[in-house]
Every structure is written in structure tokens, then in C-alpha cells.
Amino acid sequence: MSAIIFIFAPFVLALLLALFFRGKSSVSKFVSLALFASMLSFSLDLFTKLPNSGYLDLGSFLAVPAFSFTLSLQVDMLSTIMLTLTSVMLILVAFASWSMKNQALYYSLLIFFSGAIFGVFMSTNFLWFFIFWELTLVPMYFLVGIWGAERRIYAAVKFFLYTHVASMLILLAFLLIYKEAGTFDMTLVKEGMLLSPVLIWWLLFVGFAVKMPIFPFHTWLPDAHVQAPAPISVLLAGVLLKMGAYAMIRMVILLLPETSQQYAWVILTLGLITLFYAGFMALYETHLKKMVAYSSISHMGLVAIAISTMSYAGLSAALYEMIGHAFVIAPLFLIAGFLHHKTGSWQMGDMGGIMQKAPYISAIFVLAGLGALGLPGTMGFVGELSILISAMHSYGIWLAVVALGSLFGAGYIIWTLRRVIYGEMSELVAKTNFKMNIFEFAALATFALFIILFGLFPNILFDFLNPAFAQFTSLGGAL
Amino acid sequence: MISAFTILFAVALLSLLFHRSVLLKPLSLTAIALSFFFTLQGATVALMGFSSSEHIQLFELVLEVVLFALVLHEEEDITITQTLFLGASSVLLLQADNLLSFIISFESLSIISVVLVSYIKTKEQAEGAVKMFIAGSLATGILLLGLAFYVMGGGLLLEPLATGGSLFMDVGTFIMLAGLFYKLTIVPFHGWAADTYALVRHSHAAILSGVAKTVAALAIFTIFAPFLATHLELSVPLLATLAVVTMTLGNFLALFSKNIARILSYSSIAHAGYMLLAFVAVKSSYADEGILYMAIAYIFMQSGAFLALDSMKKHYGVSTLEELQGFSAQNPILAFFFTLQLFSLAGIPLLAGFLAKAVVFYAGVDAGLWWLVLIALLNSALSVGYYAWIVKTMYFDKLTAKEVFHAPVQFATGAQVILALGTLYFGVFAGSIFNIS
Numbered sequence: 001m002s003a004i005i006f007i008f009a010p011f012v013l014a015l016l017l018a019l020f021f022r023g024k025s026s027v028s029k030f031v032s033l034a035l036f037a038s039m040l041s042f043s044l045d046l047f048t049k050l051p052n053s054g055y056l057d058l059g060s061f062l063a064v065p066a067f068s069f070t071l072s073l074q075v076d077m078l079s080t081i082m083l084t085l086t087s088v089m090l091i092l093v094a095f096a097s098w099s100m101k102n103q104a105l106y107y108s109l110l111i112f113f114s115g116a117i118f119g120v121f122m123s124t125n126f127l128w129f130f131i132f133w134e135l136t137l138v139p140m141y142f143l144v145g146i147w148g149a150e151r152r153i154y155a156a157v158k159f160f161l162y163t164h165v166a167s168m169l170i171l172l173a174f175l176l177i178y179k180e181a182g183t184f185d186m187t188l189v190k191e192g193m194l195l196s197p198v199l200i201w202w203l204l205f206v207g208f209a210v211k212m213p214i215f216p217f218h219t220w221l222p223d224a225h226v227q228a229p230a231p232i233s234v235l236l237a238g239v240l241l242k243m244g245a246y247a248m249i250r251m252v253i254l255l256l257p258e259t260s261q262q263y264a265w266v267i268l269t270l271g272l273i274t275l276f277y278a279g280f281m282a283l284y285e286t287h288l289k290k291m292v293a294y295s296s297i298s299h300m301g302l303v304a305i306a307i308s309t310m311s312y313a314g315l316s317a318a319l320y321e322m323i324g325h326a327f328v329i330a331p332l333f334l335i336a337g338f339l340h341h342k343t344g345s346w347q348m349g350d351m352g353g354i355m356q357k358a359p360y361i362s363a364i365f366v367l368a369g370l371g372a373l374g375l376p377g378t379m380g381f382v383g384e385l386s387i388l389i390s391a392m393h394s395y396g397i398w399l400a401v402v403a404l405g406s407l408f409g410a411g412y413i414i415w416t417l418r419r420v421i422y423g424e425m426s427e428l429v430a431k432t433n434f435k436m437n438i439f440e441f442a443a444l445a446t447f448a449l450f451i452i453l454f455g456l457f458p459n460i461l462f463d464f465l466n467p468a469f470a471q472f473t474s475l476g477g478a479l
Numbered sequence: 480m481i482s483a484f485t486i487l488f489a490v491a492l493l494s495l496l497f498h499r500s501v502l503l504k505p506l507s508l509t510a511i512a513l514s515f516f517f518t519l520q521g522a523t524v525a526l527m528g529f530s531s532s533e534h535i536q537l538f539e540l541v542l543e544v545v546l547f548a549l550v551l552h553e554e555e556d557i558t559i560t561q562t563l564f565l566g567a568s569s570v571l572l573l574q575a576d577n578l579l580s581f582i583i584s585f586e587s588l589s590i591i592s593v594v595l596v597s598y599i600k601t602k603e604q605a606e607g608a609v610k611m612f613i614a615g616s617l618a619t620g621i622l623l624l625g626l627a628f629y630v631m632g633g634g635l636l637l638e639p640l641a642t643g644g645s646l647f648m649d650v651g652t653f654i655m656l657a658g659l660f661y662k663l664t665i666v667p668f669h670g671w672a673a674d675t676y677a678l679v680r681h682s683h684a685a686i687l688s689g690v691a692k693t694v695a696a697l698a699i700f701t702i703f704a705p706f707l708a709t710h711l712e713l714s715v716p717l718l719a720t721l722a723v724v725t726m727t728l729g730n731f732l733a734l735f736s737k738n739i740a741r742i743l744s745y746s747s748i749a750h751a752g753y754m755l756l757a758f759v760a761v762k763s764s765y766a767d768e769g770i771l772y773m774a775i776a777y778i779f780m781q782s783g784a785f786l787a788l789d790s791m792k793k794h795y796g797v798s799t800l801e802e803l804q805g806f807s808a809q810n811p812i813l814a815f816f817f818t819l820q821l822f823s824l825a826g827i828p829l830l831a832g833f834l835a836k837a838v839v840f841y842a843g844v845d846a847g848l849w850w851l852v853l854i855a856l857l858n859s860a861l862s863v864g865y866y867a868w869i870v871k872t873m874y875f876d877k878l879t880a881k882e883v884f885h886a887p888v889q890f891a892t893g894a895q896v897i898l899a900l901g902t903l904y905f906g907v908f909a910g911s912i913f914n915i916s
Contacts, residue, residue, distance in 0.1 A: 067838070
């Protein structure tokens with residue numbers, strides 16, 4: 001089956017479901033699960049077909065040679081890993097959204113999003129990449145704006161505008177690349193072809209830094225994360241931020257290695273600031289979901305540090321942390337959203353003693369929290385340790401300060417556990433019934449399983465991740 | 480010789496006999512379909528002073544599709560006739576290749592535009608129409624003044640515009656451009672447009688801002704591009720300033736408007752700024768495709784947006800953002816079409832508006848004006864502020880209208896479908912524009 005189906009079929013499906021199956025929520029639910037499952041099997045199947053190095057060509061469509069505007073779909077190890085992660089997240093998010101209201105529209109927007117995100121990871125034409133990159137905003141805008149919490153409208157419009165401005169910088173960089181290199185094909189463009197690599201580097205860096213997000217371009221994220229419905233926060237953290245990191249690796253580090261080498265200190269400094277600033281904010285926060293959001297930003301700071309090493313080990317560690325972060329942060333968001341849904345409060349002060357009322361959910365929350373602070377045996381530990389080692393290897397011993405980031409993490413997570421899960425049972429908790437939909441709980445449990453599985457056996461994942469960059473080292477450049 | 484022009488013109492005259500009869504619409508639609516067929520066969524006006532190219536032919540086809548949608552939507556007999564007249568003079572203007580034929584067909588388009596809006600029912604419509612008439616007369620005066628200078632300097636009327644010559648000819652050409660910029664609503668010649676587009680009937684505004692303006696932009700580019708390309712040292716700074724001021728002012732004014740028609744009018748002014756970017760980047764070989772793409776995208780999305788607004792006003796009494804709150808619950812289909820066209824105007828991908836902007840902006844980058852393109856891009860991002868706000872009002876706000884229309888109210892779905900398909904088609908298949916030249 002041609003790969004292009006997974007990009008355009010979701011658009012058509014989403015449209016049909018939204019227009020003609022408005023009343024029938026179960027139809028869109030099962031269609032989306034079937035679609036995401038076939039996306040997962042397609043991505044897994046790609047692993048067996050990938051060549052040892054370089055790209056697997058999945059075909060070119062809609063060729064416009066006069067503008068180098070061709071939808072060329074090519075995947076390598078890096079993008080296949082992202083595709084797999086995305087499809088897993090989509091399936092789990094679909095389960096986690098089981099009891100949403102107005103489901104027909106909700107699931108058709110999810111389906112639309114899946115097509116756009118597959119386009120992002122598969123297309124190797126800059127302009128088409130940009131088209132799908134922008135297209136992910138549209139369903140997110142509606143998902144946050146319609147199903148969000150009290151200040152959803154502010155958050156949705158801010159998210160849309162903020163990231164759209166950043167995208168404009170990216171588009172300008174792509175147009176400049178086309179002028180200077182004569183092609184939009186990212187597999188053909190080399191840094192040497194460019195006349196103004198520094199300008200292009202800065203445009204791309206700022207553009208992608210907003211999406212990741214890196215301090216000081218992160219301000220859209222706490223709002224969007226907090227106001228979005230819980231499953232959409234998961235999608236934001238697990239897929240959309242990863243899209244930024246993916247683009248940062250592919251189009252900043254690997255496309256412009258020499259300029260990146262020159263400015264690696266910028267990425268490193270901002271990454272460190274992000275790590276500590278967001279960690280500090282999380283420590284200070286009493287709003288449960290905002291705390292999780294800042295913890296999410298803090299982890300992306302770690303990813304930025306790992307990317308800035310520009311080494312084989314560092315990039316693998318970054319990729320591992322990206323996946324680990326997706327699995328660790330998802331249950332935290334889902335449970336925070338669930339608690340708000342049940343108790344009607346965001347404040348940690350109103351909660352306490354949830355362990356006594358809802359032991360299973362609390363156990364998963366504790367496990368994910370420990371993963372976020374990097375307890376050995378969870379995914380978080382492996383990610384943070386490998387980033388620490390690669391950073392110290394590249395920049396020297398003083399990068400041991402990264403470990404302090406984990407200390408911050410330990411601070412806010414353990415304090416949160418103390419206030420929310422353990423301690424005295426509050427009145428609000430005592431009178432609330434914490435009954436969770438079975439499908440939503442299944443999604444939570446799956447995330448927990450992944451955290452332990454890949455935490456205990458990181459090799460399963462690293463065996464996939466390492467080749468993603470091994471091929472890049474052989475291609476030369478500054479790596 | 481049978482061509483799109485003769486068919487449209489003849490049927491426009493003939494249609495006067497069919498007013499108040501059910502045959503009027505079928506007759507007009509058949510005429511437009513026929514003219515589409517003849518344009519496809521390559522039939523041109525075939526008079527002295529007129530010639531066609533593949534670009535023009537493609538745009539004429541698009542124009543005829545849009546005219547079809549406009550007539551399909553229209554319920555008033557007189558407007559249908561005028562739409563046909565306007566189509567005929569648009570075809571003339573597009574194919575004009577010497578100065579005299581250009582000016583005559585340009586004026587005929589202006590006159591028909593004035594006649595169009597002079598079908599007045601309310602005080603507001605009268606204000607809009609009068610403003611347009613005065614601005615149009617002024618524009619004609621300036622245009623003719625420029626022409627007089629041009630001829631005095633030794634320019635010839637029966638030739639294409641000279642690219643170089645005496646000082647008088649150059650000065651005359653720039654004065655002519657100033658007159659023409661009235662029609663294009665370039666700041667500082669934009670004052671009338673914001674009022675006219677917002678005050679006249681929305682289906683008339685669709686024709687004025689969607690069709691007439693776009694046709695004029697493309698025709699002006701065709702005639703003046705060679706001249707601008709040879710006077711880069713003057714035209715680039717001058718037009719670049721105008722483009723920046725036009726798009727920025729248009730966007731900021733739209734941002735602060737509460738009336739939907741006014742937002743669309745200001746956004747139309749901002750789009751004139753983007754079109755002007757192609758004039759600035761004239762030395763790039765992509766400027767031709769840029770303006771063509773922009774024209775094609777714009778004619779679909781602007782007409783679509785205004786026609787959707789027309790249906791909303793007629794059936795639901797919506798004209799301000801407040802009245803639009805929760806509209807998606809009243810008529811999800813119409814809200815969807817409106818959203819689609821608004822997103823296209825905002826430059827959201829997979830819609831024609833995005834690729835049009837990408838090509839025009841690339842022409843700017845190609846001409847070495849990346850800083851200008853950066854301003855345009857930031858403007859485009861700014862414009863999302865009000866387009867997304869309209870969408871927000873329709874989808875995120877709760878329904879507050881006093882009357883809730885439960886029954887599915889009829890609206891011209893056919894017209895909306897045609898225009899939406901056009902926006903989608905040119906948002907995906909760029910080959911139809913690039914592969915012809």
C-alpha cells in the first residue's frame with residue numbers, strides 16, 4: 001500500500017466523519033482506532049524494509065519541477081522511530097479520550113491530526129514538510145478551543161498565533177534555502193551550497209525552538225497544556241513537542257552541521273536555562289497540571305542539551321529521552337486531568353490522600369512521577385543518565401550540573417506526591433467518587449508498562465535508536 | 480468569431496429580456512459554461528489590441544468558474560445581468576495588450592462596477608456606492624492625466640506600454656500607476672474600499688473585491704511589468720514602501736474591527752499589499768507565476784468568503800462578530816465553508832491561499848528582498864489573529880442569538896462547493912499553474 005494513503009486518507013476520512021456521521025460517535029471512534037492501528041503496523045513494517053543507511057523511498061507525487069515542489073516521501077531510521085512513537089501515542093490517546101463529549105467531531109479532528117503528523121515525518125521536501133507542519137496546528141486549535149478548560153479560548157488563540165509566527169521564520173528559511181541551493185529536497189541540500197547559512201540557521205533554530213519549546217520561547221506552552229483536555233495535553237507533549245525536536249535534529253544539526261557547531265553554545269545555554277528555569281517554576285507551582293507542564297518543559301531542556309552535544313551518543317540519548325518523556329509525562333497529564341474532572345479543582349492544596357481512595361490510579365501516578373525524576377529502573381533514569389554522560393563527554397566535567405536538574409525534579413515530584421497522593425485525605429477527595437472508564441485506565445496502564453519495560457531493558461529501544469544516527473556518522477559532517 | 484467575450488456580452492444583453500422569468504439563471508449558467516468551453520478551445524477576442532497567453536487563458540477559465548458560482552448564488556435578476564457584463568469586460572481587460580485597449584476595457588470594468596453597486600436599497604448601500612463612484616472618477620482622472628503626460632512625451636496609444644523613453648513618458652506611467660492603484664486599493668488610495676466593500680451588499684462585494692480587483696491586478700501586472708522591470712532603482716523602493724504600508728495598515732485595521740464585512744474589506748486591502756509584492760519582485764522570473772497564483776487563489780477565497788457571509792446575513796441576520804457567536808451550531812455546513820475560505824485567506828496550507836503566498840514570497844526572496852518578505856510573513860501571521868478570531872467566534876463561543884434557527888435553512892450550497900473545491904484544488908495541485916509555461 002502506498003504511503004501517501006496514510007497522509008491524505010485521514011483528511012478525507014475526517015471530513016466525511018465530521019460532515020456525515022455527526023450523530024454516530026461510535027463510528028468515528030472505531031474508524032480512528034482502526035486507522036491508527038494500521039498506521040502502527042505500517043510503521044513497524046517499515047523497520048523491516050529500511051536499508052542499512054540512508055533513506056527508503058516511498059514514492060514521489062504531485063511533481064512540479066519548475067518550483068521543486070514535489071511530495072517526495074522518504075523515511076530513514078529516525079523518521080520511522082518517530083512514526084512508530086506517533087502511532088502508539090495516537091492509539092493510546094484514542095483510548096484515553098473514550099468518554100469525551102461531542103465525540104464525532106473530536107475523533108475526526110484526531111484523525112485529521114494523524115494525517116498531518118505522518119506527513120511531517122515522511123516528507124523530505126521542505127515545502128511539503130512545512131505544509132504538514134502548519135496543518136497540525138488546525139486540529140489542535142479546535143481541540144484546545146472546543147474541549148479545553150475555562151480559559152481555553154485564550155490558550156487556543158495564543159497557541160495558534162505564537163507557533164504560527166515561528167512557522168513564518170521557518171518558511172522564510174526554506175525559501176532562502178531554495179534560492180541558494182536551488183532545490184526544496186532536503187536530502188540533496190548540503191551546507192556548502194548555502195550562501196547565508198548563519199541567517200538560515202538562526203531562522204530555523206528560533207522557529208523550531210518555539211515548538212520544542214526552549215526558553216525564552218516557551219510561554220505558549222503552559223497555557224496550551226493546562227487548558228487543553230488531558231488527552232490533548234498528552235498529544236501536545238508526546239507528539240507535537242517531539243516534532244519540534246525532530247525538526248531541530250534533522251534540519252538544524254544534521255543539515256547545517258558547521259554552523260551548528262559554531263552556535264552549539266547557544267543551544268546548550270538555552271537548554272540549561274530551560275532545564276533549571278522550568279524546574280524552578282514547577283517547584284513553585286501549586287496548580288497540578290501546570291506543574292506537569294513545567295516538568296515537561298524542563299525535560300525538553302534536557303533534550304536540547306543532548307542535541308547540542310552533536311555527538312552520536314548525545315543524539316541517541318536525545319531520541320531516547322524524547323520517547324521516555326512521551327511515556328512518562330502522558331500518565332501525569334491524564335491523571336491530573338482526571339482529578340480535575342472529578343474534583344473540579346486544579347489546586348494541589350485541595351487534594352491529598354488520593355492513595356486511600358484510588359490506589360491503582362495513584363500507583364501509576366507515583367510510578368510516572370518517579371520516572372519523571374529519573375529513578376533507576378524507569379525510562380526517565382536511562383534518558384537522564386545517558387544525556388548526562390554524553391554532555392560531560394562533550395563539554396567537560398562542569399556539565400555535571402545537569403544532574404542538579406534531576407535534583408529539582410526530585411524536589412517538585414516528591415513534594416507533589418506528598419501533597420496529592422499521600423497525606424491526610426481532604427474533604428474534597430473524601431466526597432469524590434474516583435471511578436475511571438476502563439478504556440482510559442487501560443491506556444494509563446499501558447503507559448506504566450512502557451515506563452518499566454524500557455526502564456529495565458533500555459537495550460530494546462537503544463538497538464533501534466543507535467542505527468538512526470550511525471548512518472549519519474558515516475555520512476560525515478561534524479558529528 | 481465566437482469567444483468568451485462575445486458569448487458573455489451577447490447573453491448579458493439578451494438576459495435583459497428574461498428578467499422575472501425562471502429561464503434567466505439557466506440561460507446565464509449555460510452561457511458561462513459555453514464560454515468556459517470556448518476558452519478551453521483557445522478562442523480569444525481576436526480583435527486588434529487583444530492577445531492571450533497560456534497564463535491569461537488559465538485565469539479566464541478560473542474566472543468563468545467563479546462567475547458560474549456567483550450566478551448560481553445570486554437571487555436578483557439585475558445582478559445576474561451585471562455579473563455577465565462584468566465577466567465580458569473582464570475577459571477584454573485580461574486580453575488587452577496595447578495601451579488604448581487596456582484603458583478602454585479598464586474603464587468599462589470600472590463603469591460596470593459602479594452600475595453594479597448602484598442597485599441601492601438602504602442608506603448604507605448608498606454611502607458605499609457614492610464613495611466608490613467618487614473614488615472611481617478620481618482614479619479615472621488621474622489615469623487619464625498620466626496618459627496625457629505619456630502621450631505628450633511621445634508615447635503611442637496603439638502600442639504596448641514603452642519600457643523606456645522620455646522623462647514625460649516615465650512620469651506619465653507612474654501617474655497612471657497611481658490611478659490604477661485606486662482600483663487595487665493600495666494605501667494611500669484605499670480609503671473608499673474599506674467602506675464600499677463593507678457597506679454594499681455582500682454578494683456585490685464578492686464581485687467587486689473578489690473578481691474585479693483581481694482581474695485588474697493581473698491585467699495591470701501584465702501591462703506594466705516590463706516597464707517596472709526596467710526602472711528597478713525607482714520602482715523597487717517606491718512599491719516596496721507601498722506594499723509594506725498597505726499590508727500592515729490593512730491587517731491592523733482588520734484586527735480592530737468588529738464587523739465581519741469590514742474585517743474582510745481590510746483583509747482585502749492587506750491582500751493588495753501581498754499582490755504588490757509581485758510588482759516589487761518583478762525582476763524575479765517567479766513574479767509572473769506569483770501574481771497569477773495569487774490572483775487565482777484570491778478570486779476563489781475572497782468570493783467564497785463574501786458569498787458565505789451573504790448567505791449568513793440573508794438567512795441568519797449575522798453581520799457582527801457578536802451575532803456570529805456559536806454559528807457552527809446553527810449551520811455547520813455553511814460555517815465549515817466559511818472557515819475553509821478564511822483559513823485560505825490566512826495562508827493555512829493545503830488551501831490555495833498558502834501556495835499563492837509561498838510563490839509570491841519566493842519571488843520576493845528570489846529578487847533579493849528577504850527582509851521585505853520577512854515583513855510580509857509577519858503580516859501574514861498577524862492576519863491569522865483576526866481570521867482565527869472569526870473561527871473562534873463560530874466554533875468556541877456559546878450560541879447567544881435570540882432566535883435559534885432549527886430548520887436547516889437553504890443556502891447556495893452549489894456555489895460554496897464550487898469555490899471550496901477551487902480553493903482546495905489549487906492548494907494541492909500547483910502543477911496546473913507551473914507546468915503550463
